[in-house]
Amino acid sequence: MRPLALFQTLAIAAFATGLPGILPAQSTGPLRIEITEGVIEPMPFAVPAFVAEDSGARALVEDITAVVVADLVGSGIFREIPRNAHISGISNFDSPVQFSDWKAVNAQALITGAVSLKANGQIAVKFRLFDVFAQAPLGEGLQFAGQRDDWRRMAHKVADAVYSRLTGESGYFDSRVVFVSETGPKDARRKRLAIMDYDGANVRNLTDDNAIVLAPRFSPDGQSVLYTSYETGMPRVFQLDLATMRRHAFDEQPGMTFAPRYSPDGRTVLMSLSEDGNTDIYSADLAGGSRVRLTSAPSIETAPSYAPDGRQIVFESDRGGSQQLYIMPAGGGEARRISFGAGRYGTPVWSPRGDLIAFTKIYNGRFHIGVMRIDGSEERLLTASFLDEAPTWSPNGRVLMFFRETRGVNGAPSLYSVDITGRNLKRVPTPGYASDPSWSGLLR
Amino acid sequence: MTLRLAAILISGALVLAGCAGAPNDNMRNTGSDNTGVYQQDSPEFFVHQVGDRVHFAVDQSTLSAEAMSILDAQAAWLGQNGEFSALIEGHADEQGTREYNLALGARRAAAAKDYLVSKGVAGGRLRTISYGKERPIEICSTEDCWSRNRRAVTVVSAGSS
Missing domain, CATH: 2.120.10.30 (TolB, C-terminal domain)
Structure with a gap:
């Protein structure tokens, strides 16, 4: 294991795009899956393929998306809504989310992401997590940057952040x-x-x-x-x-x-x-x-x-x-x-x-x-x-x-x-x- | 140190390979040792004529009467062959956890060593090691195999141990 440069964890600028519709009252509380007693019904989530923000990132987006999905599904407490059921995809990381399209396929959580390859050879992976029924982001967007070879670690970081926000507990995917x-x-x-x-x-x-x-x-x-x-x-x-x-x-x-x-x-x-x-x-x-x-x-x-x-x-x-x-x-x-x-x-x-x-x-x-x-x-x-x-x-x-x-x-x-x-x-x-x-x- | 030990292990492995599954009487009629006659002062004599190993009950390190009689013979041979020293290997069957079996193998090797010392073999000629469940000689998962893996094997070599 070579020593790694620390990942930069950057909050992406506040969620800027307009949200369609009106946010529902907070009476139901934030989207949360309770894992203390074991999960019998996994929470359904959707991950449209991460967006490649430049040609250099194109080769990585499918692999990174697949690792995020494998981590979450492998935990046993989440269930993926398969991509062939999706009504729409995400072509621009900052475009407004069509929540109705994700609600229609019964996704409770939506993860969007984007990957870019920087001039210095590093890659940046950013993501957002949404509560589909509340039509609202769950936490701020995050960006992880690192060496291209460490793309799996960045995918694990995304999955850990999603796991943590949805369970209230720390994750375990970026580990050896x-x-x-x-x-x-x-x-x-x-x-x-x-x-x-x-x-x-x-x-x-x-x-x-x-x-x-x-x-x-x-x-x-x-x-x-x-x-x-x-x-x-x-x-x-x-x-x-x-x-x-x-x-x-x-x-x-x-x-x-x-x-x-x-x-x-x-x-x-x-x-x-x-x-x-x-x-x-x-x-x-x-x-x-x-x-x-x-x-x-x-x-x-x-x-x-x-x-x-x-x-x-x-x-x-x-x-x-x-x-x-x-x-x-x-x-x-x-x-x-x-x-x-x-x-x-x-x-x-x-x-x-x-x-x-x-x-x-x-x-x-x-x-x-x-x-x-x-x-x-x-x-x-x-x-x-x-x-x-x-x-x-x-x-x-x-x-x-x-x-x-x-x-x-x-x-x-x-x-x-x-x-x-x-x-x-x-x-x-x-x-x-x-x-x-x-x-x-x-x-x- | 490392080289000499490797040599002991290799010769041990050859002996074990020759023994596998065949009683000593049959084995002496096959292979390169087909004369059935060993030099009395050879490690081969010790393995085949004296008996190089004793066996133990499940999770035990106490010596049975049969084990003591084999160790009596080992002590007598070591008494007659003062230029030899011995490494006593303790082993366990696979029905235990790794660390516990290492400790159990150490106990079995020490039980054999202590008995040899009580019969007059100088403690300085005897060393012990445990392999826990790392080196089974029988690989089936039944009591028949396990009983042969629960063992202390005395490996003799010329010179100080």
Whole structure:
């Protein structure tokens, strides 16, 4: 990932064109889709092809429009009114909108956009969002500018802005995923780190496959990745700088280190260290490297994850006889168990909103991805299969990505995502087998 | 360090490939090792005659009586062949999460090492590593395969480990 120039986010001059008709009273409130309890009836929207404002932009408008549509439809809470049903199109970004044409095709939201190619090779993508029934814009128009190669990011930015205005929550489309790309037969699997856009586009390998690599984790700023590699012969936590592609073993202590995770401020790393067969959790200062032991029990303590405020850590332990979830203060100390259902619980991850813990549950020979509140109440299982594992949160805490491995001699993993409501389960396309996803925050 | 370790892994892989699915008695009559006779002080003897691996119950790292008898034989061989050191690999089946299985494999490798030490093998000759569920030798998804993947494998090599 090369460093990007920040997108300019410009408010377009106030909506200047005259609106036909009279705005209805605000009694119904702004157009809004409520996603808290899961959406059963997706909101219909229309996106006429974005306008190419010069010949250089012509090659991009269809692709950009398609990514905006794919993001919104892929969220499961919006439904596109297909273009062949449209009565009119948009030929000029600043012309008045014929709301009756969009109301007639039952579009509740209308997105118009335009793309221009600047002299310096940058492109600008601007859009407006309208409430069709209110016949009014929803928020101001916005413009995003960037390198031509980053056109997908600009499309994701448009979709994030639309999602945010219609749901009242931040979006998740302009984000990336690091994961383990796998090749080869089940008993000689080769693994390497790879990175891609959240929707599977722009896949790029980050390491070779000469050594086993496991479970990458994004830093909060998205600039580096922690992971476990066998390249020295022993499992060892490494840090990879995505800008320079330089990597280094994070900790030179004897023993095995694995299961790393950044603190929310990016300054501290949690990891597991196995010595003489006993696995405990440590924190280490990224700057100074000083290491603090947070657990010291003869049981397995691993898979730690910070609360978003950095004050507590959820982890898994078999101290009670089987693999279960616990929460302890960030500095170590007394832990309280939060998982009490039948079966085993692992891979806990604290949600970015702070209210939920996502986990893997193993029960009766089946694997599930689930969520529970941080006191362990309201457990909900979202998936079930032979092997579902390793949830990672979308930047807005609405979606979980995980991997699903099929059973048998040809068993292999793929990435999936599911809403925390349990709806909208779908495969995330990758070129080959894929496991251990880690979702970044929203890019800037 | 890296080179030597790679050599160990490759020889291990060859041995495993030769073993796959075939009992030792049959295997000795096929392939390049068709004499069925190994030098007593060779890694091949250790693998085929002594027994290089022990198996574990689901989610357990305690040694069964059968496992202890195999480790007794390993300890005796290591006692007679002082120039060898060993890397003990702990493994888990696929029915667990990745990090937990790494920790479980570490526990299994340590259980085998501790037993060997209790039988007089110097701890400095023994190292452990866990592969968790990363290196199955059997790939079906039934208990028959899983039981053979839940293992601690003692990989001997001449020289210090």
